[in-house]
Amino acid sequence: MxxxxxxxxxxxxxxxxxxxxxxxxxxxxxxxxxxxxxxxxxxxxxxxxxxxxxxxxxxxxxxxxxxxxxxxxxxxxxxxxxxxxxxxxxxxxxxxxxxxxxIVGADLELLKEKTLHIAPRFMETFHLDQLSHENQIKKATVIWGIKESVFKIKNEKGISFPEHIFEKPFRLEDKKAIAELQFNDHVEYFDIQFDFIDNYVFVCAFNSGEKK
Ligand SMILES: CC(C)(COP(=O)(O)OP(=O)(O)OC[C@H]1O[C@@H](n2cnc3c(N)ncnc32)[C@H](O)[C@@H]1OP(=O)(O)O)[C@@H](O)C(=O)NCCC(=O)NCCS
Known part of the structure; x- marks a missing residue:
């Protein structure tokens, strides 16, 4: 197929x-x-x-x-x-x-336990509070995808996932989010769309400017 x-x-x-x-x-x-x-x-x-x-x-x-x-x-x-x-x-x-x-950045990730396991290394774990184990895997994977998508747009040396890219609180059912890149004394915002395709997470980022 x-x-x-x-x-x-x-x-x-x-x-x-x-x-x-x-x-x-x-x-x-x-x-x-x-x-x-x-x-x-x-x-x-x-x-x-x-x-x-x-x-x-x-x-x-x-x-x-x-x-x-x-x-x-x-x-x-x-x-x-x-x-x-x-x-x-x-x-x-x-x-x-x-x-x-x-300008667009996209990422596709297979849902897997390992992403949740390494979540503290790349994201703020408050995003996972009060979620079922299954939804924690989904959300950690979405957030990983957000960071990859933003990285694909910015493409600059020195960008660190945990230190420079942040997500405003969002719900899995929203299928959208806002990400913030704090890098080199600038703050930039990104509109995020995400979805679940079979056992994959698809994430897409669009640059939405410097102020919000
Ligand atoms: C480049 C990078 C974004 C690719 O992502 P990936 O999840 O490994 O692989 P994906 O399949 O999602 O993407 C690969 C595609 O991204 C595209 N790509 C590669 N480098 C890119 C870049 N610098 N900017 C935008 N797109 C890029 C290419 O099209 C590539 O596929 P192709 O060569 O077959 O055409 C990734 O390897 C990377 O460097 N990420 C940042 C690493 C990082 O900071 N990690 C921190 C961990 S805390």
């Missing part, structure tokens, strides 16, 4: 989701790759990573692009030649791209 869905996150932003059930060969045969992408693919250590990379190319095709329209900057951040903003994430058997006319 390849394309799981396409969803409008707002008027100018679309989420594309791929559930990877194909073999490496099936995916490989279905996409055309630039030489630089072929070389990258060959250098990847795990087949899971290779399949994630190839499935993102399938998602690009669903959106009317190919690998030839995508390039990476020196930080590894992807860009599209036509100026449409893109963010990419893959996790285990699932991958996503988000396309927007706004």
């Amino acid at each position: 390849p394309l799981l869905g396409i969803k409008a996150l707002n008027q100018n932003t679309s989420l594309y989701v791929w559930k990877i059930t194909e073999t490496f060969d099936e995916l490989f045969r279905s996409v055309a790759l630039k030489d630089v992408s072929l070389a990258r693919l060959e250098g990847m250590k795990s087949e899971a990573h290779q399949k994630g990379f190839l499935s993102v190319r399938r998602l690009l095709m669903e959106a009317g692009y190919t690998d030839f329209d995508l390039y990476y900057d020196a930080y590894g951040k992807p860009h599209l030649n036509d100026g449409t903003h893109i963010s990419v994430s893959h996790s285990h058997e699932c991958s996503v791209i988000v396309l927007s006319n706004q």
